[in-house]
Amino acid sequence: MKRLIMILVSCLIVSVLSMSNKPPLVHACSCALPPPIQEDLALKTAVFSGKVIDIDHPKSTGGLFPSTEAPVTITMETDTVWKGEVPKKVVVRTAMRSESCGYEGFAVGKDYLVWAHGDSIQSLETGRCERTKLLSTASQELAEMGAGYKPEPGGELDNTKKSYIDEPGASAWALYAGIVIILLVAGFMILKARKRSSS
Known part of the structure; x- marks a missing residue:
């Protein structure tokens, strides 16, 4: 017994x-070749550089782990803008894991060039299939896009700390x-x- x-x-x-x-198995992310820089710039909702000041990872309420597709919320201080009316403090979301086409390279205190899409500035998303990268490695993009302009003065989003709650899966x-x-x-x-x- x-x-x-x-x-x-x-x-x-x-x-x-x-x-x-x-985490749950997902299909591997497959990215097509990006269009030329100027064409890609025209297609995006926002393109800007800035420093990461906060990373909010998804939280699970019942499962042992959140889905790889669960969004990570990145809060950034904008420095220079090339596309969109981007405020001084902006939020971008990306899938938690690269297997779901998320960009896993974000780290607090580092500067990035972000290429984002969304219905508005309040719902920006990026991922590994975009040109998003460390600003120090974006010399080609910076040279082709030119000087850029400053972010919207005094603009701050009010959704900087919205946390994604992942429900338990099957x-x-x-x-x-x-x-x-x-x-x-x-x-x-x-x-x-x-x-x-x-x-």
């Missing part, structure tokens, strides 16, 4: 570890159900063993 219970507990531990060590619910079943079976066997020993 004890051996069977140990086997059930071991299976439970292995399941938890295997589920918590990796895999998480399946794991929870398995845990409950294993605990119920183990409890039933323990009670049954105690009744036999007392009789």
Whole structure:
């Protein structure tokens, strides 16, 4: 009896570890070649350079891990603008992982050239398929785009700290159900063993 219970507990531990060590599988991101710089500039909602001042990662409310598609919120202080009415403080979002075409290179305190798209300045998104990169590696883009202009004076977005809450996925619910079943079976066997020993 004890051996069977140990086997059930071991299976439970292995399941938890295997589920918590990796996010759900997604199709790999595939990027087409970008258009010429000036053509790409015309297609984007906003193109600007700035320093990252905050990175807000997605939070999970029930799953062991958020989806790789969950958006990371990047807050930046804008320095120079080449496209769009970009405020001094701006928010850009990107998928959490590169497998979902997210840009994973953002780091607090570093300067970037950001190429973003969206319905408006309040909903900008970027990713690994854009030209977004460290400003120090963007000499070709900077040379072709020219001097640029300053961000909107005094403009600050009011959505800089909106956090994405990732809901538990099917895999998480399946794991929870398995845990409950294993605990119920183990409890039933323990009670049954105690009744036999007392009789």
